Each structure stands twice: as C-alpha cells, then as structure tokens.
Amino acid sequence: xxVSLGQDFARRGVQPWTRCDxxxxxxxxxxxxxxxxxxxxDLERARAPSRHVPAGDALFEQGxxxxxxxxxxxxxxxxxxxxxxxxxxILRFALPGDVVAFERRSSVNRxxxxxxxxxxxxxxxxSRQGRLELEHPSFDARHRAAEGGILEDAEETLASIxxxxxxxxxxxxxxxxxxxxxRRRPSPGDEIDAPLSQIQIGLATGLTAVHxxxxxxxxxxxxVVAFESHRLTIHDPAxxxxxxxxxxxxxALWS
Amino acid sequence: xxVSLGQDFARRGVQPWTRCDxxxxxxxxxxxxxxxxxxxxDLERARAPSRHVPAGDALFEQGxxxxxxxxxxxxxxxxxxxxxxxxxxILRFALPGDVVAFERRSSVNRxxxxxxxxxxxxxxxxSRQGRLELEHPSFDARHRAAEGGILEDAEETLASIxxxxxxxxxxxxxxxxxxxxxRRRPSPGDEIDAPLSQIQIGLATGLTAVHxxxxxxxxxxxxVVAFESHRLTIHDPAxxxxxxxxxxxxxALWS
DNA sequence: CGTCCGTTTGAGCTTAATCAACGGACGTGG
DNA sequence: CCACGTCCGTTGATTAAGCTCAAACGGACG
Numbered sequence: 038x039x040v041s042l043g044q045d046f047a048r049r050g051v052q053p054w055t056r057c058d059x060x061x062x063x064x065x066x067x068x069x070x071x072x073x074x075x076x077x078x079d080l081e082r083a084r085a086p087s088r089h090v091p092a093g094d095a096l097f098e099q100g101x102x103x104x105x106x107x108x109x110x111x112x113x114x115x116x117x118x119x120x121x122x123x124x125x126x127i128l129r130f131a132l133p134g135d136v137v138a139f140e141r142r143s144s145v146n147r148x149x150x151x152x153x154x155x156x157x158x159x160x161x162x163x164s165r166q167g168r169l170e171l172e173h174p175s176f177d178a179r180h181r182a183a184e185g186g187i188l189e190d191a192e193e194t195l196a197s198i199x200x201x202x203x204x205x206x207x208x209x210x211x212x213x214x215x216x217x218x219x220r221r222r223p224s225p226g227d228e229i230d231a232p233l234s235q236i237q238i239g240l241a242t243g244l245t246a247v248h249x250x251x252x253x254x255x256x257x258x259x260x261v262v263a264f265e266s267h268r269l270t271i272h273d274p275a276x277x278x279x280x281x282x283x284x285x286x287x288x289a290l291w292s
Numbered sequence: 293x294x295v296s297l298g299q300d301f302a303r304r305g306v307q308p309w310t311r312c313d314x315x316x317x318x319x320x321x322x323x324x325x326x327x328x329x330x331x332x333x334d335l336e337r338a339r340a341p342s343r344h345v346p347a348g349d350a351l352f353e354q355g356x357x358x359x360x361x362x363x364x365x366x367x368x369x370x371x372x373x374x375x376x377x378x379x380x381x382i383l384r385f386a387l388p389g390d391v392v393a394f395e396r397r398s399s400v401n402r403x404x405x406x407x408x409x410x411x412x413x414x415x416x417x418x419s420r421q422g423r424l425e426l427e428h429p430s431f432d433a434r435h436r437a438a439e440g441g442i443l444e445d446a447e448e449t450l451a452s453i454x455x456x457x458x459x460x461x462x463x464x465x466x467x468x469x470x471x472x473x474x475r476r477r478p479s480p481g482d483e484i485d486a487p488l489s490q491i492q493i494g495l496a497t498g499l500t501a502v503h504x505x506x507x508x509x510x511x512x513x514x515x516v517v518a519f520e521s522h523r524l525t526i527h528d529p530a531x532x533x534x535x536x537x538x539x540x541x542x543x544a545l546w547s
Numbered sequence: 548c549g550t551c552c553g554t555t556t557g558a559g560c561t562t563a564a565t566c567a568a569c570g571g572a573c574g575t576g577g
Numbered sequence: 578c579c580a581c582g583t584c585c586g587t588t589g590a591t592t593a594a595g596c597t598c599a600a601a602c603g604g605a606c607g
Contacts, residue, residue: 118447120537128447147444184439190445191375192383198453199498199563200379203595206353232555243454246313248595250555266604282377329555456596458563505587539578 086274090114090152092232097138098148103162112138112156113232115241117149118183127241133219136183140168154232200282203252206242208280211262216270223274229268232271319473332333335455342414345369347487354394360415361394367411372404374479384445387472391438394421409487431544443543453498455537458507461497464534466517471525478529 091095096114097103107114114131128148131137137150137158161169170177190213197209216222218229237245239249257263261277263270271277345351352358356375362369362497369386383403386392391407392413416424423430445468452464471477473484490508494501512518514533518525526532 118451120451120455121534122455122537122538126451127455128450135439148447184443188439188443188446191443191450192403194375195383195450195453196375196448198450199381199595200375200377201498236553245455245596246553247555247597250553251595254555279376280374282379315566489584491584500564501585502565502587505585506563509587 044102066218069285087157090156092152092154096150096152096158097157098145099146101145101146103138103146104163106145106166107137107158107160107291109135110135110157110159111138113153114156114158115151115153115237117151119149125240126243127237129187130193130241132213135158139180139184153237181182195207196280203242203248204255204281205237205282206244206275207252207256208240208261209282210238210242211264212274212281213271214279215269223271225272225274227271227274229269230267231264232267299305317515318342342412345411347407347411349407351405351407351411351413352401355400356394357399358393358401359399361418361421362392362405362413362415364388364390364392365412365414368408368412369413370406370408370492372406374404375457381498382492384442384449385428385496391435394435394439402526408492411486453539458497458499458503459498459510460535460537462493462504462507462511462539465493465497465518466519466524467532467536470524478526480527480529481528482526484524485522486519487522
C-alpha cells in the first residue's frame with residue numbers, strides 16, 4: 038500500500054496499542070513485570086544500602102560524573118534537564134520501581150534528578166550492575182524491560198506534547214501518573230497522593246504554571262479530575278483517558 | 293544541595309553534554325559505533341535478504357503483527373504514529389544504520405514506518421535477533437547502543453519540542469538530520485540530500501506545514517539554512533546549533 | 548505576625564493555527 | 578503536444594491558544 042506522507046494519510050482508523058492492566062504505561066506486551074515481586078526481591082537482595090532523599094534535594098546533578106544507576110523504592114523523582122539556552126524542564130517522573138540513569142555509555146549524567154516529595158532510593162555501580170545482569174538473567178530482563186518502557190513512555194509523551202493542546206498534555210500526564218501510581222487502570226473516584234506542584238506539571242508539559250492553573254480549573258469544572266492539596270482525584274477516568282489521547286478502547290485494525 | 297523545583301532553580305549554568313563527532317546525536321559516550329564497519333559487516337553477514345521500499349510505501353504498519361526488526365541500509369524512513377484522536381505524527385527519522393522496531397515485548401507494531409524517498413532495508417526475526425545477540429556480543433552491544441541512542445534522541449526531541457518556539461524546533465530537526473546525514477558536525481556550506489517535504493517537517497515538529505514554510509523562510513533570510521528542492525544547505529552551523537538548543541560549546545560545570 | 552511560596556485571576560500581547568487563494572512542478576490522459 | 582488534476586510550497590487575513598506581566602490571596606512556617 039502506498040502511503041503518501043504528504044496528504045490525507047491521517048485518520049485511517051488505526052487504533053494502535055492497548056495497555057497492560059498491571060504495569061501502567063506499557064502496551065500489548067505481557068506486562069514488563071517492572072514491579073514484579075520477584076524482580077523487586079532480586080533487586081532488594083542485591084541492592085546497595087538505601088538512601089533517603091528529602092523533598093527538593095537533588096538525587097544527582099546533570100553533568101556530574103556518576104557510575105551509578107538508581108532504583109526508586111519510595112517517593113517520586115523528577116528527571117530534569119537544563120537546556121543550553123537555560124530552560125529547565127522535567128523529562129519524566131520516576132515512581133517506585135523505576136530505574137533512573139541506567140545508560141552505560143557515559144560517565145556523566147545526561148539529566149539531573151530531583152526528589153519530588155521525600156524519596157528513598159537504592160543504587161548500583163555500573164560494574165555491579167553488569168555483574169548482576171550476567172549472573173541473573175531475570176535482573177537483566179527486568180532492566181531491559183525498564184529501559185524499553187522508558188523509551189515507550191518518552192515516545193508517548195512526545196506524541197502527547199506534539200499534538201498541541203494544553204488540556205491534552207495535562208490530561209496525559211495526570212492519567213499516566215494515576216495509572217502508574219495505582220498500578221492499575223484508574224476507576225471513578227480513585228485518589229492518589231501526588232507530591233506535585235502545578236509548576237512541576239508545567240515543567241513536565243511545556244506549559245506555564247499559570248496556564249496549568251487555568252487548564253486544571255477547566256478540568257475540575259468539567260468534573261474530570263481534581264487536584265487539591267497534593268491529592269489527585271480521578272472523577273471520570275474514561276474522559277481523562279480520551280483527553281489524554283492514548284485510549285485503549287476502540288477497535289484495532291489488527292486484533 | 294536543596295533545589296526547590298518551584299522557583300529560581302533554572303539557569304544554574306549547567307552546560308550538560310557534549311557530542312561525539314562521529315555518530316551524530318549521542319553524547320559524551322565513546323561513540324556508540326552505530327555505523328561502525330564491524331557492526332555493519334556483522335550485520336550484513338547475518339542479515340535477511342535486503343528489501344527495497346519505494347518512496348511513500350509503508351515499511352510496516354502501526355498495529356500490524358510483526359516479529360521483525362529492520363535495519364536501514366539506504367534511504368530515510370519515518371517512524372510514524374496515529375494517535376487515538378486521529379492525529380498523524382512522525383516520532384523520528386531513521387537513517388542508514390539505524391534500527392527500527394526492535395522492541396521484543398510485543399508482537400504488534402507500536403508505530404508505523406514509511407519510506408521517505410526510496411529506501412533499502414534488511415530485517416531479522418526476533419528469534420534470530422536473540423540468537424545473534426547471544427552468539428555475537430558485539431551485535432548485542434551494537435543493538436543496546438542503538439536502543440539507548442534512540443532513547444536519548446527521543447528525550448532530546450522532547451526537550452526541543454517542550455521548549456516552545458517554531459524556530460527552535462525546526463532548527464533542532466534540521467541540525468540533527470544534518471549531523472546524522474553527514475556523520476559529523478556540519479561545517480559552513482555543507483549540503484545533504486534530504487528527501488523531506490515541509491509537511492513532513494511539520495509532522496515531526498508538531499507544527500503546521502504553513503508555519504514551517506514561514507519559519508524556514510525566516511531561517512533562509514537570516515542565512516542560517518536553506519532547504520530547496522530536497523537539498524539542505526547549512527550556511528551557519530553555529531547559529532543553527534545555537535537555535536537548536538543543544539549546544540556542545542560552553543563550559544560544563546563538571547569537566 | 549510577617550514572609551515565602553504556590554495558586555488564582557485579569558489584561559494585553561505574541562505565536563501559531565486556520566481559512567483561503569495562487570503558482571509552479573509533475574504526471575496523466577486526451 | 579497540450580489540458581487538466583494533484584500535490585507542494587508560498588503568502589495574506591483572520592482567529593485562537595498560550596505567554597507575559599501584574600496583582601491578590603491563602604497556607605505554611607518561622
């Protein structure tokens with residue numbers, strides 16, 4: 038089939054991926070088992086002593102040399118970047134079980150990481166990580182799955198942000214965070230503690246804090262989500278998912 | 293150091309990563325060796341018969357079942373996605389040597405791929421790929437590096453797009469494509485053949501084709517880049533790089 | 548009690564999307 | 578060979594979205 042990229046190629050009814058009901062943001066796959074009990078206990082057994090990071094503290098700084106990767110055990114961590122023209126932005130949030138800074142190719146951190154709310158993490162040196170991957174195939178698999186999941190999330194976020202619209206961007210972020218925080222698809226009335234500020238939501242969506250405020254007021258007024266005093270309430274998950282533009286409903290062209 | 297995410301935390305003079313002068317978009321690492329002669333010959337030896345994909349044809353379609361990953365040998369390929377609300381966008385471009393659709397977790401393509409200009413690709417089944425990774429550590433390493441590189445590119449694109457501004461988005465894309473196309477940092481006067489349309493640039497930057505046109509006219513008038521009849525001319529690489537917001541110059545806080 | 552910080556709201560402005568039209572390149576069919 | 582249609586690039590006019598500036602409010606905390 039010839040698909041001319043330049044014309045009416047869009048909207049061919051493709052309804053892409055579905056989502057695993059366990060592990061938040063992955064899709065179609067048999068659930069990368071990121072938070073699998075086995076994976077976590079493996080990890081716990083092998084971990085370096087855990088470290089507490091108070092809210093607002095940097096877990097590590099962009100550009101600083103480092104030979105460690107971190108696994109979040111408790112709390113939220115923002116993966117941040119300062120661009121060369123001085124803008125500051127949040128690339129993604131890491132929740133408990135997520136791995137941060139696990140690329141091996143560089144001895145210098147490409148991004149920074151800041152604790153959002155109090156957090157506890159454990160870390161491996163890269164050499165130890167390499168040994169663990171060799172010795173424990175399950176650890177290696179978990180690690181690869183985590184990396185792949187981050188790529189998928191990044192592309193999903195990219196899609197969310199390229200498709201212009203503040204409401205969609207914010208909805209996508211909140212929906213993703215709710216799902217990952219709950220470890221399941223949100224139901225009406227679900228609440229989660231989210232140690233976020235609207236400023237951080239803005240940094241993660243490429244919006245101004247003031248515009249985030251307006252957007253979230255509209256979302257609140259239309260009874261989709263409410264976010265007050267660090268507590269996120271999902272009133273209408275279906276609407277939120279629709280707005281987020283990553284719907285799992287709908288007919289796939291290929292089942 | 294306590295970094296309150298909410299206030300003046302920005303512009304701390306962090307000048308993050310540098311770039312390898314060989315392999316385009318990676319950074320600080322000792323050059324992922326994506327196009328390394330060894331990697332490529334390994335690949336050629338092991339490859340399935342190559343396949344020609346005429347311009348505009350789909351290499352594979354989003355949502356279609358597939359157990360193959362593809363390596364671009366010639367031409368450019370756009371990795372595309374149709375969102376659930378019908379928007380069509382280009383997540384990234386794959387150039388010769390790049391690998392596409394190499395996640396193993398799903399039997400269904402998360403994205404589509406369309407040849408931009410004529411392309412030649414070769415493909416592996418996932419099982420063969422797994423075997424190759426076990427048998428040839430260098431193949432495995434190349435593969436991992438490619439995946440990591442894609443993640444870095446995706447995050448860089450994300451940063452480029454989140455930092456509002458059409459000029460910056462277009463500059464970033466052109467700069468990245470020029471670098472990857474040339475396999476080195478662009479010099480003044482460099483030209484590369486880019487089988488792109490402005491429509492595709494729009495799809496990859498989240499902008500309208502008309503606004504891409506205006507933006508590129510401004511870039512042309514300010515003698516930064518020209519793009520005419522599928523030929524991209526870099527007049528002022530430094531300015532382009534500055535606009536792209538991924539400068540390698542500048543002092544890093546940590547050398 | 549005062550300060551700091553995050554949120555909210557308003558007013559004006561900038562940017563980019565939208566709508567519309569035109570010209571050129573190219574291919575197709577008469 | 579020419580007429581026509583299509584697609585791409587370009588430009589103008591208008592509209593909508595989001596940013597900037599500014600002010601006020603409220604809670605947390607010293």
